[in-house]
Amino acid sequence: MGEVLDSYQLLLRGALITVQLTLYGSALALVLAIIFGLAGTSRSRAVRTLNRVYVEFFRGTATLVLMFWFFYALPLIGFRFTPMFAAVLALGLNVGAYGAEVVRGSVNAVPRTQYEATVALNFTPWQRMRRVLLPQAVALMLPPFGNLLIELMKGSAIVSLITIGDLTFRAKQIQSSTGETLWTYVAILLIYFVIAQLLQLFVRYAERRVDRMLGRRPSGKQPVGTLAGAGVKG
Template sequence: MWDVIEAPILWQGAWVTVQLTLYSAALAFALAFPFGLAGISRHAWVRAIGRFYVEVFRGLPALVLMFWFFYSLPLAGLRLETLFAGVAALGLNYGAYGAEVVRGALKAVPKTQFEAAVALNLRPAQRVRRVLLPQAVPLMLPTFGNQLVELMKATAIVSLISISDLMFRAQQLRSSTGEGAAVFLVILVMYFVIAQAMLLLVRYLERRSERTLGRVRAEGAAR
């Protein structure tokens, strides 16, 4: 068991898993906010674009999407790096779920807050940045935390296109040592530890955002 725990290739694989999670999460969040904002737009064509993205990529399995990027695009002359194919598939898929989280949180902000921003003659971008988002972000964070953990666990599929993540390295170690039970027990614990570290970060951000929201509301009441 200790030989498995101390195996360098598992720790290398864990680092690749963390990197994949961070890159995919960054792409997912970068997509979630503009498409979530599109979902509450006053313009029907903007809402239609947001809905199209959400419905398409929320309805596609990340695994099939990754295979399509990695195996099908080269047939059209476009070859993607394995890491990019994995990040793109996961980011596009989870970005669609995140867009719905953003849209729902923005719609949950009381309408009176939006009306107050209009009364203060704030421009649309200012209304979003200074009024809606500060109140919506604390509502988003718990769900984003869950999605981040789900995204981290979903990175295990990238081993199928030979990215040397934790799962891929575990399969290598199992083949070379024959200690399948010990190897998979160790990586279960490693995935759990990574998930808990991410949840601790999200909870810290939740506390920070709640304190900020308290100040925003206090300033609004003072006015």
């Protein structure tokens, strides 16, 4: 175990690459999820078809196969990507497809009365989405988005197969040089767990902020009149 602890710098460098992959991949996935998720709520059949093609194709394709295709197959026809770009693209496209369904379902889950109110107020379609529908939908999106974010982070372990020095790649290096299989993988298991918990804390913080913005979470302070009224009734 001491030899594994002595290699902490390698583990830290690998953890940093894993965090970078998670941030870049999730940023791409978020953009794709919003674009294609909103496309799925469009009245245009052609736009909705575009949503279905993207979602069904990339949701039904293995991330590992996508990554190998970008990194090993595309260079054969003249397109070359760096390992990091190929990994981020594969992770983002795959998770973005799941996220698009989350966005579509969340927007459609906003009560119909909210939409009717925006029509009565003569809002444009853009105003309806930006001011009323999307803010309420975000509160519904965040919990499943948190799950997808953690799944993306854990899925990034496969990038070691295209020579990216992530946490799993560094663990293999330490294991081969020290022979410490058990403690090496115990160490990276704990590091992955810590990263996942930090991501979850971030998502929960975002949930609380959105709930407060929408007036769904009490501030923790009650007016004096309310407390007095409660005492009289008791």
